[in-house]
Amino acid sequence: MRVERPLRVVLAEDSVLLRDGLVGLLGRCGHEVVAAVGDAEALIAAVGEHAPDVVVTDVRMPPGFQDEGLHAAVRLRRERPGLPVLVLSQYVQRRYAAELLDSGDGTGVGYLLKDRVGQVEEFVEALGEVADGGTVVDPEVVRQLLRRRRDPLERLTPREREVLALIAQGRSNGAIARELVVSEAAVGKHISGILAKLDLPPADETHRRVLAVLAYLRA
């Protein structure tokens, strides 16, 4: 499997097994891992040194094995606005996702369950989406939020919610259309419905998609 745009990746993961696996996987898919490190300090140093296209990091890392990776990611994004970061977590937690999305304006970030790296193609697609400035939120988080949220999402029809969930997962209009087996025009119509109901006035289309996802997460 080749990708359109080879990315230079800095990878932070403390488990050697997974780190080597991810290096192999990304290499297979045509990306280059310019640095693979095992803790948050080394991650920050490696980003300073290599200026990568995208950062992939684990949440829990040495020395404290708490959320060092996540905090490093937030800090990196504060220092380098627009640096795409994909955070891998072994837990689905809205709190983690929200903290990450609050850094910057929520563009060029991803929060995925570690399990997803097993779905190689989807994972690499998500990485590309993040590197291109998209927002990717794990379907598991989205599922939890969908079950709970009322306002302002209560006004959305079930179909619109489905579409919003897919947007949150970083899918393009074309991919959503394929997934739901509808035309791309229908997807566009649903999206304008969503944007209207979420009170997001017409502006730059891609940015409004991110805002819709954020509305979702913060509602």
Add this chain to the structure above:
Amino acid sequence: MARPGYLTSAWPWRSAAYLLTGAVTGVVVLVGIVVSAAVGGVFALALVGLPLLLCTALAGVPVAAVERHRLRLVDPDPAPGQHGTPREPGLRAWLTTRLRERATWRELGHALLFAGLLWPVDALAFAVFLAGPLSVVATPLLFGAFGEAKVLKVWLVTSWPAAFGYAACGLVLLALGAYLLGVAAGARAGLTRLLIAPREADLGVRVVELARSRVRLVDAFEAERRRIERDLHDGAQQRLVALTMTLGLARLDAPPGPLADQLAKAHEEAGTALAELRELIHGIHPKVLADYGLEAAVADAADRSAVPVDVDLELPGRLPQAVEAAAYFVVCEALANVGRHSGASRAEVSGGHRDGRLVLRIRDDGRGGARAGQGSGLTGLADRVSVLDGRLSLSSPPGGPTLLRVEIPCGPAS
């Protein structure tokens, strides 16, 4: 004893038996102590007597055990022993524990008092209150047998009427003696209890010790939970992720056909196992609780609940670990109950930290009728909260609503 049926009940006989066995035991104890002390003392110079002297010092322990046993004759309240359990098996540990205990020396004192003073009193009371009146009652028998009788070795009886007169007096004395017997036995039992049964103060110390050991157990249990969570996370979960990744890559390479199908199946299975493991680990000790504290963890639990939950919880910051864990598991269990049994359409978790205590309220609009016990898991939660000196109360009238309230005293953690 004040009851009218006392004379016809078993109590006078029990009292008599208590005093009589007391006298007999006392003699045995006296002989035992005197002999072992004397022999031990004589041979002490040759060292062989020292173990015997040690045994004498410990004589109070078995004597007290027998006395506690005998106490049951006249005292229905249990008199538990107050010796601690040695930390390790073996004679040495047992000896060290016993010799260091206050109870051992109290019991030795009791044994000496018993051997020197108490058993003659027992014997005297038995003789005066029971044997004496019985011998008076028996006057006609003696008169019939020997032609004359001397009542209590003082008054000579020479005629039948006098003999029966004394017998009648004897019956009255016997009834009076029965009461005095009861008084004597009661006093003796009281004294024994005072000397060798635990006192209120000791009980208090023991209760505090029990409460402490309970807290230690809960702490150990929490530490163990975290260890298991970490082991699973760092071991099994990482390997499974690596496995699904390898299988995912293998699928990319496999040509379409039976092999690809098998790979797909294996991949799917591994993914399911991973998802199950993730839920399991979360249930053991949720990471968000450790990282962000109770507020975030409750919000997370609300996200996972099948019934929609509103959260209105404001805390000053992090609380002590044990409190956070207990409170979190209360909320989880309560929400699980709401989802399983209540038929509610909405639930609410609210609360905060006020006046040095964490207060949590979990409310639902279900059908009510929930009870602690009945396997609802609430009993276990109540225990868990009570270890922290907290309280858990449940109000759930039939028809609802159900309100579970938890209070745990605590200051904010650092």
